[in-house]
Amino acid sequence: MIKNISFLLLIFCFFDISLSAQYNPLHIPDTLSGTQFNLTLIDTFTQLRSGNQTITSGVNKNVFWGPTLIFNQGDTVHMNVRNNLNDSTTIHWHGFHLPAVMDGGPHQIIPPGTIWQPYWKVTNQASTYWYHPHLHQMTQEQMTKGLGGFIIVRDAEEAKLALPRTYGIDDIPLALTSRRYDASNQFVFVNSAYGDYMLTNGTPNAEVSLPKQFVRLRILNAEMERAYNLGFSDNRTFYIIGNDGGLLNAPVPVTRMILAVGERVEIMVDLGNDAVGSVLDLNAYNSGFALGFPGGEPATSGQFGSLLNNTTFSVLHVIIASPTANGITALPQTLANNTYPTAADATVNRTLNVTGGQGPVPFSFDNAPFVFSKINKTIDINTTEKWTITNNNIFGHAFHIHDVQFKIVSRSSGAVAPYESGWKDVLYLPRSESATFVARFTDYSDDIHPFMYHCHFANHEDGGMMGQFVVTGETTSTKEVAPLPIEFTLYPNPTDDRIYISFNDPSVEVYYIRLTNASGRTIYMLPRPHWQAGIDVSHLASGIYMLQLTDEKTKEVTTRSFVKK
Ligand code: C2O
Numbered sequence: 187m188i189k190n191i192s193f194l195l196l197i198f199c200f201f202d203i204s205l206s207a208q209y210n211p212l213h214i215p216d217t218l219s220g221t222q223f224n225l226t227l228i229d230t231f232t233q234l235r236s237g238n239q240t241i242t243s244g245v246n247k248n249v250f251w252g253p254t255l256i257f258n259q260g261d262t263v264h265m266n267v268r269n270n271l272n273d274s275t276t277i278h279w280h281g282f283h284l285p286a287v288m289d290g291g292p293h294q295i296i297p298p299g300t301i302w303q304p305y306w307k308v309t310n311q312a313s314t315y316w317y318h319p320h321l322h323q324m325t326q327e328q329m330t331k332g333l334g335g336f337i338i339v340r341d342a343e344e345a346k347l348a349l350p351r352t353y354g355i356d357d358i359p360l361a362l363t364s365r366r367y368d369a370s371n372q373f374v375f376v377n378s379a380y381g382d383y384m385l386t387n388g389t390p391n392a393e394v395s396l397p398k399q400f401v402r403l404r405i406l407n408a409e410m411e412r413a414y415n416l417g418f419s420d421n422r423t424f425y426i427i428g429n430d431g432g433l434l435n436a437p438v439p440v441t442r443m444i445l446a447v448g449e450r451v452e453i454m455v456d457l458g459n460d461a462v463g464s465v466l467d468l469n470a471y472n473s474g475f476a477l478g479f480p481g482g483e484p485a486t487s488g489q490f491g492s493l494l495n496n497t498t499f500s501v502l503h504v505i506i507a508s509p510t511a512n513g514i515t516a517l518p519q520t521l522a523n524n525t526y527p528t529a530a531d532a533t534v535n536r537t538l539n540v541t542g543g544q545g546p547v548p549f550s551f552d553n554a555p556f557v558f559s560k561i562n563k564t565i566d567i568n569t570t571e572k573w574t575i576t577n578n579n580i581f582g583h584a585f586h587i588h589d590v591q592f593k594i595v596s597r598s599s600g601a602v603a604p605y606e607s608g609w610k611d612v613l614y615l616p617r618s619e620s621a622t623f624v625a626r627f628t629d630y631s632d633d634i635h636p637f638m639y640h641c642h643f644a645n646h647e648d649g650g651m652m653g654q655f656v657v658t659g660e661t662t663s664t665k666e667v668a669p670l671p672i673e674f675t676l677y678p679n680p681t682d683d684r685i686y687i688s689f690n691d692p693s694v695e696v697y698y699i700r701l702t703n704a705s706g707r708t709i710y711m712l713p714r715p716h717w718q719a720g721i722d723v724s725h726l727a728s729g730i731y732m733l734q735l736t737d738e739k740t741k742e743v744t745t746r747s748f749v750k751k
Pocket residue numbers: 278280318320448586588638640642
């Protein structure tokens with residue numbers, strides 16, 4: 187027995203010595219598809235480095251990051267988000283065009299122990315999106331712990347193209363981020379903008395085998411602040427095929443590309459001429475940037491320093507493997523047929539200035555740090571707007587807006603580069619520059635619930651570099667508000683399965699239903715529920731519950747109780 191153990195130790199030592207670097211197999215998140223998605227947010231822990239395990243958060247069975255959700259354009263997707271964390275949170279569907287009340291921004295708070303059930307019709311184009319927590323002043327902490335996940339949208343246009351599409355084989359999602367650890371291996375997020383160690387899909391020193399053919403990488407910058415100047419270790423050309431919100435009209439060849447926080451890019455890289463068994467790195471060429479590039483600061487420690495700052499480092503080690511049957515061996519010459527709005531289409535022009543950032547004053551927009559109750563902009567539905575964001579400031583930022591995909595129409599630094607010529611929801615705004623985008627605000631109006639715009643650096647956003655807008659569908663002067671309670675009854679009562687609602691006025695539209703238990707704790711939050719089919723309460727514990735119903739027109743709240751058997 188003792189002999190066997192020392193033999194095993196000998197083998198481990200042999201492998202330790204034989205590997206020049208310690209790589210770990212890249213984690214490929216599992217996928218969920220269909221139209222019903224169950225996401226349970228959990229506090230957990232995992233072994234990320236030698237020594238103590240690290241306290242993390244994950245989704246479903248995952249100990250860091252969550253499953254990749256696969257949506258089909260045109261489907262109505264129903265989300266079942268159960269918050270089993272110890273804290274309140276929110277889950278935002280980054281990049282999606284949907285009603286504000288389903289958006290999962292800072293206002294759609296999910297208390298611990300509660301289920302939130304938003305749903306919407308997927309109208310976004312095929313691309314790579316993501317979900318992540320968005321609780322104000324808690325975003326950096328909750329994202330640092332690992333909450334988040336990819337969303338892949340498929341559509342008929344994209345399906346017609348000869349693109350790599352076998353998830354985890356030739357179509358690989360890559361969430362790039364880094365973490366700093368304290369002496370007991372716990373994540374550091376207080377007064378810390380940058381991690382010291384790379385995590386790719388939550389894997390330290392990630393390595394993956396990719397087939398000898400064209401491979402598609404869906405890359406997300408899931409950092410708190412750092413930007414990545416991506417490229418391959420042999421400086422080979424790769425092809426940008428998609429931006430945040432869809433395919434480009436045609437592939438754009440590059441050898442380097444800056445990806446700021448929150449941005450996604452889909453690339454194709456040709457591994458067809460590489461020898462099986464040869465290696466290649468996807469690197470961040472982050473050395474040599476002047477002050478203002480996020481992660482270019484020279485310090486190796488402290489609030490704005492990091493071991494990865496101003497260096498070149500690997501984000502993914504690639505080993506070339508045998509080609510797959512029917513792999514993609516050519517790059518399509520055309521991809522999509524987008525028609526983008528132009529500056530001339532805009533009927534409303536807005537400006538935003540980056541302010542703050544001096545000494546202890548946090549960054550903000552227009553010297554107005556985020557206030558929960560203040561709507562900063564009101565947009566009429568079906569308006570095309572032009573927004574110019576000016577950064578006469580000391581540092582770069584990543585500007586993001588909810589609800590829409592926009593088109594960057596100009597930059598003060600020169601022409602808009604082809605690699606960012608597609609649909610975008612985040613733009614990198616270097617210091618001393620301004621950028622202008624055009625977007626059209628359609629479909630979803632809501633006078634009360636706002637959408638956000640903010641810097642996607644989690645620390646800047648938490649610090650107040652955020653504003654909010656409502657999209658209004660009618661002018662308030664023409665709106666008749668009759669603040670009368672809605673008359674309704676619940677049946678059967680008591681119930682052991684479903685609870686149904688009967689309205690005295692059948693034209694009532696339900697805006698929101700909240701179920702609370704007898705001690706007032708929220709159990710369910712149901713935005714615009716399909717109440718006609720009844721609400722499934724079968725798994726609730728026996729007892730008395732309150733159903734609070736908010737009327738769509740008046741936003742009046744009426745409460746009724748029922749008994750769960
Ligand atoms: Cu990715 Cu407002 O967020």
